[in-house]
Amino acid sequence: MLLSPERAICRLRDAERSSDIQERMKTKAQKNEELEKGRKLMESAQAVLLIDFSKVQTKDLKNLRQELKKNGNPMLVIKKRLLGLLLKEKTVELQGGEFKAPMGAIFASSLEQAAGSAYRFFNGLEREKKIEGVKIMGGYDLNTKELIPQQQLVFIGQLPPREVLLAQLFSMIAAPIRSFLYVLDQKSKQQA
Numbered sequence: 001m002l003l004s005p006e007r008a009i010c011r012l013r014d015a016e017r018s019s020d021i022q023e024r025m026k027t028k029a030q031k032n033e034e035l036e037k038g039r040k041l042m043e044s045a046q047a048v049l050l051i052d053f054s055k056v057q058t059k060d061l062k063n064l065r066q067e068l069k070k071n072g073n074p075m076l077v078i079k080k081r082l083l084g085l086l087l088k089e090k091t092v093e094l095q096g097g098e099f100k101a102p103m104g105a106i107f108a109s110s111l112e113q114a115a116g117s118a119y120r121f122f123n124g125l126e127r128e129k130k131i132e133g134v135k136i137m138g139g140y141d142l143n144t145k146e147l148i149p150q151q152q153l154v155f156i157g158q159l160p161p162r163e164v165l166l167a168q169l170f171s172m173i174a175a176p177i178r179s180f181l182y183v184l185d186q187k188s189k190q191q192a
Helices: 005-024 028-043 058-070 080-089 111-127 150-158 162-191
Strands: 047-052 075-077 103-108 136-141 146-148
Touching: 028 075, 028 080, 028 103, 047 111, 058 075, 058 111, 080 103, 103 111, 111 136, 111 150, 136 150
Parallel strands: none
Antiparallel strands: 047 103, 047 136, 075 103, 136 146
């Protein structure tokens, strides 16, 4: 039985697609290796932040990884099912139905730093019109074993760094004292 040229081309394309899918699928050994890597990262993490990296260019994602790693908050692109297994080991249940997009997991040793870095990164991409919206999807606090909603992580990410907040607090405390000292100085000059 001879095939028409169109039919033969269709069969070749189907064969190419199935081989591409098989190449992208991970073997059990690769999945176990990824799980082990995730376990090591989870040991030192206080929280896991979930980000959506769809429509983010590879070079931008590389910059985010470098910035996070510099602050001690490594990022791992992991399948949702494998991340669910990692979180289940910590007795935290991943609600996978909530997250439809491809995910990256940031293993945060400092929730504030990681949320701030991720927020500034995605906010910068949004200003450059490379993406739409901040792509922080949510997170899990591993100490309290609770879900951290997206709005709360964005709010934490919008806060200035700790040093800036401390400086602002100090200036607010020092302002009335400074004013009082100024009044005393003026009074002493009046009397002299």
